[in-house]
Amino acid sequence: MHIALGADHAGFHLKDSLKRTLDELGVTYEDFGTNTAASVDYPDFAQAVARGVAGGQFERGILVCGTGIGMAIAANKVPGIRSAAIVDTDTAKLSREHNDLNVLTLGARVTPEVRAREIVKVFLATPFEGGRHSQRVNKIEGA
Ligand code: RB5
Numbered sequence: 001m002h003i004a005l006g007a008d009h010a011g012f013h014l015k016d017s018l019k020r021t022l023d024e025l026g027v028t029y030e031d032f033g034t035n036t037a038a039s040v041d042y043p044d045f046a047q048a049v050a051r052g053v054a055g056g057q058f059e060r061g062i063l064v065c066g067t068g069i070g071m072a073i074a075a076n077k078v079p080g081i082r083s084a085a086i087v088d089t090d091t092a093k094l095s096r097e098h099n100d101l102n103v104l105t106l107g108a109r110v111t112p113e114v115r116a117r118e119i120v121k122v123f124l125a126t127p128f129e130g131g132r133h134s135q136r137v138n139k140i141e142g143a
Helices: 012-025 042-054 069-075 089-097 113-125 132-140
Strands: 002-007 028-031 060-065 083-085 103-107
Touching: 002 012, 002 042, 012 028, 012 060, 012 113, 042 060, 042 069, 042 103, 060 069, 060 113, 069 083, 069 103, 089 113, 103 113
Parallel strands: 002 028, 002 060, 060 103, 083 103
Antiparallel strands: none
């Protein structure tokens, strides 16, 4: 699996930590930044990652900001993206099984690092269930 990663200044430390999780899992990634504490605008990174996923260059995306909320709002503006701010492993699993979430967002100021790593593992390991959920996801996409 090939993953697009992005963060703003509030999320870049957690993004770096998540790279170690991806390395352990053998998952490859491209890091779209940011990589410093200098203040940046989260939509710039959300759009870069979301466009990469929507365009098929990446299977999934992971974005980190302070809360995960701004990143999810921005990513969802890109057609084909299904993004949500996830704060626990239960909803991480259900977001894959029922919603085919393709861009996970995390909040570095609200989610502890250990839990964020577990959420990422579940997000990457859980398949979409399809079936009745496919018709619902298709309706989101306007099909
Ligand atoms: C940056 O201060 C903060 O607003 C941003 O990281 C994010 O939490 C927005 O949703």
